[in-house]
Each structure stands twice: as C-alpha cells, then as structure tokens.
Amino acid sequence: MVRILSDADVADCLDVAELLPVVRSAFVSQGRGEVERPERPHFPVGTGLSGDEPLGTGLVMPAYVHGADYYVTKLASVHEDNPRRDLPTVNAQVALTDAETGQPAALLAGNRITNARTGCIGGLAVAELAAAPVTLGVLGAGTQARWQTRCVDAATDLDAVRVYSPSDSKYACADDLDAELDATVEAVETPADAVAEATAIVTATTSTEPVFDGTDLADGAVVVAVGAYTPAMRELDAATFERAARVFADVPGEAADVGGVRAADLAADELVPLSEAFEGRAGRERADEVLVVESVGSAVLDAAASEHVLQRAIENDVGTTVPL
Numbered sequence: 001m002v003r004i005l006s007d008a009d010v011a012d013c014l015d016v017a018e019l020l021p022v023v024r025s026a027f028v029s030q031g032r033g034e035v036e037r038p039e040r041p042h043f044p045v046g047t048g049l050s051g052d053e054p055l056g057t058g059l060v061m062p063a064y065v066h067g068a069d070y071y072v073t074k075l076a077s078v079h080e081d082n083p084r085r086d087l088p089t090v091n092a093q094v095a096l097t098d099a100e101t102g103q104p105a106a107l108l109a110g111n112r113i114t115n116a117r118t119g120c121i122g123g124l125a126v127a128e129l130a131a132a133p134v135t136l137g138v139l140g141a142g143t144q145a146r147w148q149t150r151c152v153d154a155a156t157d158l159d160a161v162r163v164y165s166p167s168d169s170k171y172a173c174a175d176d177l178d179a180e181l182d183a184t185v186e187a188v189e190t191p192a193d194a195v196a197e198a199t200a201i202v203t204a205t206t207s208t209e210p211v212f213d214g215t216d217l218a219d220g221a222v223v224v225a226v227g228a229y230t231p232a233m234r235e236l237d238a239a240t241f242e243r244a245a246r247v248f249a250d251v252p253g254e255a256a257d258v259g260g261v262r263a264a265d266l267a268a269d270e271l272v273p274l275s276e277a278f279e280g281r282a283g284r285e286r287a288d289e290v291l292v293v294e295s296v297g298s299a300v301l302d303a304a305a306s307e308h309v310l311q312r313a314i315e316n317d318v319g320t321t322v323p324l
Helices: 007-013 016-031 111-129 143-155 169-180 191-195 238-243 259-263 274-278 299-316
Strands: 002-005 042-045 056-065 070-078 090-098 104-109 134-139 158-164 184-187 200-203 222-225 244-249 290-294 320-322
Touching: 002 007, 002 299, 007 104, 007 111, 007 299, 016 111, 016 143, 016 274, 016 299, 056 299, 070 299, 090 111, 090 299, 104 111, 104 299, 111 143, 111 200, 111 222, 111 274, 111 290, 111 299, 134 143, 134 191, 143 158, 143 169, 143 200, 158 169, 158 191, 169 184, 238 244, 238 259, 238 290, 244 274
Parallel strands: 002 104, 134 158, 134 200, 158 184, 200 222, 222 290, 244 290
Antiparallel strands: 002 320, 042 056, 056 070, 070 090, 090 104
8 A cells, every 4th residue: 555645744744843853864874874865867858848948857866764664766847937837846746665675655745845854954054053042044035935944943043034035025925934933034125134144044046146245244154055056056156155164065066066166166075064063073163153054955855854754644644545
C-alpha cells in the first residue's frame, strides 16, 4: 500500500518547530558525508507544445540519509509563466521508497515541504549566527519570504521584521505576517530601510541584480541569501562579500556557481559548509563580524523533511492509502 498525502494532508503533519531539528540533523549528516546525494538532472520541458521554445524546466532530485527508513526522489518543475495562470512557479511531488525492500511507500505533495525546509535553512542559520533579540530585514515578499520569516520566528527570539519589495506585494506580505506572528512586522519603502540596523537579513528573490547595498549593513549582521541558484542570479553585491568575515554555504560546490559568489571570485573551497556551524567548528568569532550564508538547497533536506512528514502521517492516520 502507498500512502498519498495532499497539500492539506502535509499541512496537517508539518510543524515548523518540529521540523527545525530534523533539518539541522540532515545538515550534520550531509557535512559528515553520511548521505547519498547524486547530481540532480535538469532539462527543458514543453518544447513543441506551443512553439520551438521550452515552457519550463524539469528537475529530478534524489537523496538518502544513511540509516533512514526511506530514500526520496523529488520531482520538481519551474515554469516562469505560471503566475499568469494563477499557478505556483515551482511545483513538486515527493516519492518515498522503502530503503530495505525497494517497495514504493508514499507520494507527497511537495510544494509545502520544499518551502518549509528552505525556510528552516534561514531559521537555523540566523539562530546559530545572529545576536538575539533578532531584528529581521526581508528582501522579497513572496511565498519564500513568508516561510523564511516564520522559521526565523520559530528558531529565535524575533523582535521586529521589516519587509521590502519593489512592488506593492510588500504590504500584503507584512500584513499577513504581522497577523500571524508576535513580532512587529512592517513594510518599508527602500532596501536600506529593511537592512539598516537589522541583526539578520534574508533575501528571497529571483533577482539578477543585487537587492541591497552592502555598505548599509550594520556591524554584526548575518545575511542569508536563499533566492539565487544560477550564475545569472545575484542577490548580494560586492560590498557585502567584502565585509563578510566568513561566507557559509549549504552546498559549497553548487553555491560557488551562484552569480554573486562568482562575481566575488570566491571558490568552493573558500566557502564554509554550514554544517560546520552546527557542529560547533565554525561561526561567529567577534560581535561586529558580518557573516554571509549562501543557500542553493539540497535534496538531503527534502529527504529528511519528507520522512518526518510521512512518519507523522502514519502515526495520525493522515492521507489515503492505495494499492499500486
């Protein structure tokens, strides 16, 4: 029997406070080499449906954490025109397979899992590297900006949030988060307003140009960049990297190809694995240090988060079981 979890089912089984230590443990396993994480193929899709150009990108992201009951394959897609259809740009489904027998175990709606595990990256990084209480500057006002803020709130003593986006979406984002969180949340009119005096900054955009001026960063700030994942995408400017005492990355070999890191001429071996911070081997050495975290995401986190959700679903008999 295969358990099927809809997005609503996943929501019933997913609690950010419970997920944070699961993602942290997955980071540690990844840093120790106790995982299998093959390269993720990506390929154009939709060519020939309405012309000679592809309509999107398909991705296959397999991973296994040693000792886990399941191995996981996430099937993801990126279709940039989907907002015009009132559909998410990124969609995902997660297949879990029994690691002992190879039998199919579950199929989960993957969007919420992806958003939550990505949010946990920011929450964990800020909790580990920023001073408390946290004043958070958020660049971006979409779905991931909300998840980053929720996870920072769950992981830290969050005092205030300032949200900036060049569009009016910042007002809705700030209103939604203000109603949801105990922290004070407000929309601001410039990137400098979001960044100035913030102890932590999260960038969650698809920008190809830097989204704030690094000279506006307060001493001691932690910057977590989660939006850029290709050479063409760039959220952070040269000043931010120049001020950084250390640059952490969830996957150094892949983060080195992000546009901002490439522009800063940083090689993969100059990036500190974020797992080193969780192991206590790297982190903040002085209160006034600026620290940067570049995140491109890892299927290992999907694997750990998905198994956690499935275990909760089994415990609470959530979802539908069908023969395959």
